[in-house]
Amino acid sequence: MSATATWVSPSTRPELIDELVSGVDRYNPANGGILEDYLYHQIRSQEYDCLANLAILKLYQFNPDLYNGDVVINILIKALTAAPMPDFNLCLALLGERRPYPESDDDEPDPLPSLLPYLTALSELLHQCRFPEFWKLYKSEPLAPLRENYTIECLGFDDSVREVVVRAVRAAFTKIGKQRLSNYLDLDGEDFVSFVEDVDWSLEDDVITIPPNPDNRIEATVVHENIQFPRA
Structure with missing residues (x-):
């Protein structure tokens, strides 16, 4: 779906x-x-x-x-x-633009x-x-x-917020520094390592590798144009 x-x-x-x-x-x-x-x-x-x-x-x-x-x-x-x-x-x-809605005298703010x-x-x-x-x-x-x-x-x-982070990082990076990603996720220590493993990313020498996907792969595209000029 x-x-x-x-x-x-x-x-x-x-x-x-x-x-x-x-x-x-x-x-x-x-x-x-x-x-x-x-x-x-x-x-x-x-x-x-x-x-x-x-x-x-x-x-x-x-x-x-x-x-x-x-x-x-x-x-x-x-x-x-x-x-x-x-x-x-x-x-x-x-x-x-109808905020704030009317409240009665005994309503809480x-x-x-x-x-x-x-x-x-x-x-x-x-x-x-x-x-x-x-x-x-x-x-x-x-x-x-x-x-x-x-x-x-x-x-x-x-x-759920960290899933937003994962979607953004997946689309933009093939590799990202450990500290940078840690700041993005608001995680460190074992919690950070466990999270990286759960999303199937690899950590080596303080660098996280994100597997290729359609968003983070840069592929060269050759465009052929056929331009015809009118004959005099």
């Missing part, structure tokens, strides 16, 4: 969710709870379904009274790890406005392949609420 087909219809999507996402029922506010439960299943199981999560944001767009800031943050966290796919920006587009600029910055760093800066920001004091209240509940979040 192609990457696009997997994005549109992941193999882990339940039949009920597939029916909701594919039909007009995705606009039925009564189904919001079902889609939110499915999001939290993704959080707990390391699965991911962007279209189902976008359907939640669309419901919030049409029905502001359904809005849940915690749900939106979890959707954005899952979208972060889809880089370089544009999932995060798609989510932002559906949030639109919406956590989204304070975390959204940081989540956006994290997304930009991943798309720019500035991985050491990503880890530095992610582990900074201002993002303690994100780590302690959200990503701690998201199974395998750090490893």
Whole structure:
């Protein structure tokens, strides 16, 4: 199955969710709870379904009274790890300009406005392949609420970010220095060695070798052009 087909219809999507996402029922506010439960299943199981999560944001767009800031943050966290796919920006587009949503007097403060600029910055760093800066920001004091209240509940979040790193390194390198890759992955020691072995890369003399793939192989291409000039 192609990457696009997997994005549109992941193999882990339940039949009920597939029916909701594919039909007009995705606009039925009564189904919001079902889609939110499915999001939290993704959080707990390391699965991911962007279209189902976008359907939640669309419901919030049409029905502001359904809005849940915690749900939106979890959707954005899952979208972060889809880089370089544009999932995060798609989510932002559906949030639109209607933030912040109205709150009643006895509601807790919406956590989204304070975390959204940081989540956006994290997304930009991943798309720019500035991985050491990503880890530095992610582990900074201002993002303690994100780590302690959200990503701690998201199974395998750090490893999912490292998969983003692996995709980028695979596409750009045939060899990379150990220290450089260690900074990219935010791993060292035995954890680093184990990770390199798990992705089938080889480590020798502080240099990691990445096996050839269609993205990191440079092949010369000869272009023949047949240009005909009109006769006088």
